[in-house]
Ligand SMILES: *[C@@H]1O[C@H](CO)[C@@H](O)[C@H](O)[C@H]1NC(C)=O
Ligand SMILES: *[C@@H]1O[C@H](CO)[C@@H](O)[C@H](O)[C@H]1NC(C)=O
């Protein structure tokens with residue numbers, strides 16, 4: 001799965017940890033507020049308890065008690081107050097105690113195959129279904145527990161050895177989303193057992209389970225489609241199932257659809273036959289491979305498609321609304337090329353006969369890797385060469401490459417449980433760069449990896465509220481929570497480090513062996529280490545080394561201490577707040593020491609890369625007196641930072657004399673390490689600024705994007721309300737002045753030079769650079785009458801300037817355009833630009849409109865943090881509408897986290913710290929729980945920085961730039 005796109009560069013060191021995805025929370029039942037509700041509940045339970053079992057079983061079991069206050073048929077969240085047993089936490093819907101007390105399913109029964117029949121009615125928003133599950137009895141047992149949520153069971157039966165087995169009792173426990181059936185007799189391991197369940201559910205726009213999505217044709221006509229999203233725990237909302245990733249089975253599917261619609265499933269169509277109702281057709285699909293429930297998908301739509309074939313005869317198709325199918329070509333071509341590349345790279349060919357990619361108008365994540373039927377948010381799949389920017393093109397290629405990588409890592413071989421989620425996501429996040437590189441060779445993806453993945457992970461992992469890559473999770477909220485930058489970005493970064501020290505060939509052979517050994521099955525992290533060890537033939541103990549990176553959180557700072565003719569390298573955990581009061585809830589099994597493959601070069605021989613292992617200890621190496629400096633972590637292949645101590649001055653001197661002595665990626669490392677060391681007061685903040693001075697001569701995009709979204713953004717937000725802000729603006733104007741001239745306004749140069757232009761012009765806007773703003777305003781006015789007059793790559797900056805310095809008419813013009821465009825990437829740019837208005841009334845109006853338009857809610861709320869005025873109002877808005885937002889997004893993976901973090905992480909006063917803390921204390925934050933703690937830690941570190949540095953930096957800036 002991947003997150004939604006974050007425009008420009010997605011990492012903002014020390015600030016918002018933005019995620020790439022969002023969720024529109026399902027039909028969470030109404031929460032009862034009043035106490036009376038719980039009393040009603042208690043009475044209902046007492047009555048139920050008093051009833052005879054027969055009556056309960058025959059009448060009451062499926063008729064759920066209705067809450068008299070909120071009229072919900074779901075149970076009320078407030079626990080019944082009752083001194084009478086059963087224990088409140090295990091009360092089933094029939095009022096009895098639920099006998100199965102584990103959130104995991106029993107191991108006595110495993111599913112072998114599912115046969116699903118599904119009849120969605122898009123106009124009445126109801127679906128009816130039937131599932132037959134063949135079961136494998138592992139141990140003799142007289143009960144069955146499976147998953148279900150938000151479905152009504154209308155009938156069920158169990159057959160064993162050809163005859164019906166009577167159920168003595170059955171009940172549902174909503175909290176664990178489980179259903180329990182007690183049988184009249186035991187099932188033997190030798191028996192063929194089938195569980196058949198008939199059920200009904202609602203097709204509402206909840207973005208999870210089996211749901212309805214809506215779009216408009218170019219004539220403004222509203223159309224509906226029915227689609228699915230299951231990862232991690234929502235397959236149970238579409239059909240009763242054993243919803244755990246290791247409970248793999250095969251799936252057969254039949255879908256009833258309207259004649260004019262098309263139905264899609266993981267596998268190709270087998271046959272279509274007319275249903276009894278003449279307007280309906282029953283599509284039956286081929287039997288799937290053995291797979292996990294969260295990867296099942298089906299969609300009924302009126303979409304059009306285009307197709308092509310790979311060298312290995314896999315049919316690849318892209319589906320989209322008819323009016324948008326002309327934007328599907330780039331995704332199709334990319335998917336074909338990337339699939340062909342992966343076939344070779346993994347050494348295991350793609351195992352299904354087809355691969356569909358479909359654009360879903362309402363979609364929570366960026367995309368979802370369902371096997372053979374990948375679903376995408378519109379902007380992650382559709383690209384229009386004449387009106388989309390190169391960054392949208394890169395986004396499409398990246399998401400396509402990410403999801404295709406999952407077809408092997410995740411789908412063919414699946415993590416055994418969610419605590420190893422990183423095996424899926426770390427891999428896809430790493431391999432996506434290799435795949436994208438195949439279709440966009442000029443985009444320098446391996447360099448971009450450093451900025452977009454590596455630095456983002458280092459940044460988040462500097463918090464004491466981070467977590468180890470391998471982390472215990474049990475309930476759905478915890479599972480959703482680990483779809484974060486640690487699983488994705490740190491995961492991919494340590495894989496890159498591993499590839500570096502094992503060598504590319506060994507790495508590939510190891511992966512291939514892992515995939516072959518575990519195909520159609522599940523694996524754990526240790527299985528991967530075993531496969532890699534097996535082929536590496538080296539004395540490096542893969543498991544020993546990698547355990548220190550996956551089983552403890554954080555990462556090392558290597559401090560270099562120079563003496564007469566040697567240097568000593570010491571390792572310590574790097575933390576923003578080393579003295580934080582936060583009680584560690586996690587104890588490292590390795591005492592925060594790592595196996596570090598430390599690499600370095602020296603000024604005497606900058607092209608000779610040397611490696612020395614620091615095996616959970618410090619080391620000393622010889623170092624010739626005549627050397628001026630040493631540069632560690634060459635090309636940033638290792639997941640650590642380096643502190644050069646006294647040698648920083650030599651390094652700064654080298655950057656000023658000839659910065660090209662250092663490779664461009666090494667320059668990124670130097671400026672970022674210096675900045676981050678200054679953030680935790682290990683380096684004088686003035687030295688960290690000093691190091692950026694050389695940037696007047698810097699022409700490379702990835703270094704600039706590091707500094708723009710890192711140090712400069714940090715300083716701008718920290719000093720915004722200080723006297724010294726004006727000098728900071730002057731300093732930045734001077735720093736970028738050469739580049740403003742060099743980039744100009746024409747769409748010239750390499751791809752990364754075009755990205756640089758956007759970054760520099762936007763920084764010029766932020767510091768109030770007059771000529772840039774004047775030119776931007778002029779281009780904005782021209783764009784209003786001649787939409788094709790500006791190039792797509794700087795359109796976002798021009799729109800920002802137009803909105804920031806324009807009036808309400810300008811705002812309305814852009815808003816109207818965002819409502820009518822049929823190009824999703826253009827709509828995205830327009831919607832994001834609208835947050836830049838300075839008009840407080842419009843900001844509030846926009847927040848309200850966004851709340852009512854579910855297609856833009858998450859984007860607007862997240863982006864509002866980029867506008868200093870908007871941020872405050874959006875934070876207030878979030879508090880005011882918490883109930884509503886929580887209901888929609890509270891249980892999903894990325895959205896709630898993304899919104900909360902972007903709005904609060906950059907606060908830097910005790911006042912806001914306390915406000916945030918008071919607001920969230922005693923509130924259920926569901927999947928955003930860790931995100932809030934991380935934001936609070938970040939705020940604390942910003943307050944600390946202000947106390948120690950704002951005066952110091954202020955004086956320094958004033959001295960040099962007034
Ligand atoms: C499920 O059953 C309840 C109570 O009988 C009913 O109110 C609800 O509409 C049903 N839901 C569906 C999807 O049929
Ligand atoms: C692909 O299919 C075509 C015909 O459908 C066949 O001629 C060709 O040999 C197949 N190629 C591979 C690699 O299977």
Ligand SMILES: *[C@@H]1O[C@H](CO)[C@@H](O)[C@H](O)[C@H]1NC(C)=O
Pocket residue numbers: 539540541542544545595613614615
């Ligand atoms: C340190 O660890 C590496 C990687 O396992 C190994 O190759 C090397 O021999 C170890 N060195 C020492 C001194 O233990």
Ligand SMILES: *[C@@H]1O[C@H](CO)[C@@H](O)[C@H](O)[C@H]1NC(C)=O
Pocket residue numbers: 655656657693694695696697
């Ligand atoms: C830019 O580079 C030139 C030499 O190429 C050097 O003299 C000058 O000091 C550099 N500027 C800065 C600000 O480092």
Ligand SMILES: [Zn+2]
Pocket residue numbers: 001002402406424425428
């Ligand atoms: Zn993914």
